[in-house]
Amino acid sequence: MTPLALPQATLDRLCPMHARLDAMGRVGTIGPTLHRVLGGREYRTRHFSELFDIFRPRQITELAALLALDGRRLQVRLVGQGRETLRGLALPDASGGAVLDLSFGLGLVDAVRDHALTSSDFAATDLAIDMLYLVEAKSAAMEASRTLNRRLQGAMLAAEERAYTDPLTGLRNRRAVSQVLTDLLRRDAAFAVMHVDLDFFKRVNDTLGHGAGDRVLERVAGVMRELTRQEDTVARVGGDEFVIVVVGTGDRTRLAALAAQLITRLEEPIPLRAETALPPARISASIGIALRSPGEPMPRSGADALLEASDAALYDAKRAGRGRYAFFCPEVLRRGRDRRGSSDRREGSGEGSAR
């Protein structure tokens, strides 16, 4: 085969980012795209190491060392042009010099923008343009995916919210309480569980109708919201049964005050809709309170155990008469297990009423 002799224009089109180095390592001609990237810098007869910082696989400043790499992949920076890394390949020519060919590698997107390159700056066989296409297509597809994910996330949150909300009162529900208690126990926090059971609610329902009953429940929810803080949880867990989780406190005096206040407020007559001409509804409430302090050992079903404890205290309060509250103590539970048990008041069971 005859030795290859190329017109410069052919090399320019085949490798628009090449630089020809003579036997002394000086730069002769360069391809049009590299010319553009160098931005008018004088390159002719300069030694390649003044223009190209070849730093991998090792620092190269001599032609002999460059050729000794025998076509290994080079990483190159343009001297004085920032950190942008080009990919390079250097091979000997027929007259003791070399051809150094460069490409943008992974910095392609930035390079195209920074140097305002167009598709004619790349060889037709170069996949660079396809890579740009792919980057854009991928971003578009990714964006569509993200949009879908955002919408699904929103729908999921809304569904979750519905699943944790009592539709009549807008309070949380039993499922939410279990979740909250489990979280608090995992964080080993101090908190109290107040189990509230309305007294005389059935009478309201029976004598004034279910509409009035609903009105009362809404009012009860309003009072509970008013007397608790944002971080507490107020839930309706049954027809006329509520649970309030008061976080960050084990202070009996404060909890007793809260319980007493709650009962007082709930005993206020609840006006029903004027047009129904019904008398105001009157109810009361009994409250059982269980405390949880950090570090206290808990059975695995801690949330259930606490609800059970507050329930036992509630039973105790009810038995002492309506409109009362009681704190749980282990004795209560023991008695709770045998609810026909005696009526003796144990010390420290901490009961009281709003009156």
Next chain:
Amino acid sequence: MHGLVARTLQCFVQDTYGPERWRSVADAAQLDLPEFEAMLDYEAQIVGRVLTQAEIELGKPRAAMLEDIGTYLMTHPNNERLRRLMRYGGEDFIDFLHSLEELPGRARLAVPDLDLPPLELTETAARRFTLVCKCSGPTRRGYSHVLAGVLRAMADDYGALIVLDLEAGPGEDEMIEIAVVEPSYSAGRSFELGAHGAGRDG
């Protein structure tokens, strides 16, 4: 059917005729949800129903509507990304035509499960081309109309003046005769590579 197709139909009606009209179409087509998601799959039957209801609601024959959809895809500001992707096809409109056979491959690069009908381009005389769409199966019927809308819009984009002629057959194939009257009739719209870098500017 790919959600992108269903979503395109929805956005076309919404963006061109308003959300109210879309709601009417969705109601008439008895959609469970009046929203198509671009990244989900839908039964071709449902999409077909929407297309039929859109024809009735908008009082537009199917062929004309499909062509409008093609134009909408390339020209509406909401679809600027898609226009850019199409411009990767070539430097000028003739170049772009020659890249059309790559279109299904390019679509697959972007969205692997988006299956577009194969295309065959033949140059029949100077600046005259025949584009054959291999529209096998009922869900691909009418693809040449969408493509005609795309071609007209892209000719504008490149600033070329073209004349199109659509024919059916042979078989399920659909054919578009393209005459490029003037490749650079007007300045066209600008296209800079890398203007929408790796998610940099959305």
